[in-house]
Amino acid sequence: MPLGTLDRTAPPLFNQGQSALSKLIFFGALSLFLMVADARFHLVQPIRAAVGAVLYPVQWLALKPVQFVVGGSRYFEDLQTAQRNEEEARKALMQQAERASQADTLAQDNARLRALLELRQTTQAPGRAAEVLYDAADPYTRKIVIDQGLTHGVAAGSPVIDADGVLGQVTQVLPFTSEVTLVIDRDLSIPVQNTRTGVRSVAFGDASAHGAGLELRFMAANADLQEGDLLSTSGVDGVYPPGLPVAKIERIERRADSAFARIYCVPLARVTAARYVLVLAPTGAPAAPPAPAAPARGKKPEPKPAAKADKADKKAAERAR
């Protein structure tokens, strides 16, 4: 019998290394430690970055077939679709043309008035375009991954917007990619202002599994809110520039047994279908919000700068009531 057909080494009966149970205990404890370090103390960023860098070629390879299929289907898109898209784009352009022509004048007026009132000037945050690589497959959170990372100069905490509104916030920066937590994620809270009344509040992601919406919590049942109200960023957090559209109020449930109304909102950004997004630089210091038309009565809950600390927000909101 030729030697090549069998394992030539003797069966290592006496040399099996550590027992399986001790390995299980060791690696189980290690993963528990990693989980606690990640969820509670945020210590594992270097490990994540290192593994992410090593994994990047494999991810790139895995993306190729999907990009090929998507690109191919777009290539064979029919003429009708293209014409319809063009028509829509023209309509949108017409609608914006009038406002655009006024925008320069308004901006100058605004700057002069702000100087007059000695308010802080609102700064234009520089943006950086990015492409959405994939929806994170983790079914427990709502995140997307974009193709700009540490090497491109993306900083953690940067707001991310698309053509229609705020998409989310960069929560994890890897060397070549970044993770963006969407506004509909349960852990993300975003300070908003009702554009109709000027009332400030905090919008939280919907906690249910398939909910693709936001929720305004701790709003009194008799608060002046209507279905269809537009919510934009208030800018008090120092992360999001003020005035970006976030969501629209879809449904208000006022219940007799609760002092608070349940307010459901739909995000304006195309959170699950965005292809190209803009990563803004975080504004840093809390910027002056645009002067509210009707000042809200009493003190409104002012969120903490870190948009993730929703527990602190909750407490602040309850104290303010």
Next chain:
Amino acid sequence: MIKRPGQQQLLLPVSPLFMWSSLVVALLINMIPIGRAAWMPDLLALAIVFWGVHQPMRVGIGAAFVFGLCMDVHQASMLGQHALSYTTLGFFAITIHRRLLWYPVASQALQVLPLFALSQFIEVVTRMIGGGIFPGWWVLASPVVEAALWPLATALLLAPQRRTPEPDENRPL
């Protein structure tokens, strides 16, 4: 040589290159972004259990842990979640490897189902404690799909070791 019941032929020794590349390919397939469906089978878990059962000396708990970390970073989930689940899978695969291969393949699939269910359970529990949303009852379908893929994995991954025997007088097998 004792043949197991139902075993047609003796297998050739496994090629380590094929074994590791099959694990990497499973990782690659897991990474293809085809949406976020909770019932999607975790092919990497399947491959880890498969090689843990067939080659317990080569693919062990440490490898499972490292692959778990890769999945965690890719999925942007809590670091250590997949690592813990795959570590447990690796341990139980090694625990049952002596017994499992004496059964026909369909019965094997039934017996690995609790393993996949346990790993899914670990992931759900760690995420619920860690503050994730409940992904819906479709997560229960994922272990079933993985177990149903076991016969396919057996056919595919053992194929290189089942090369056509060429019996002659000197080599009757």
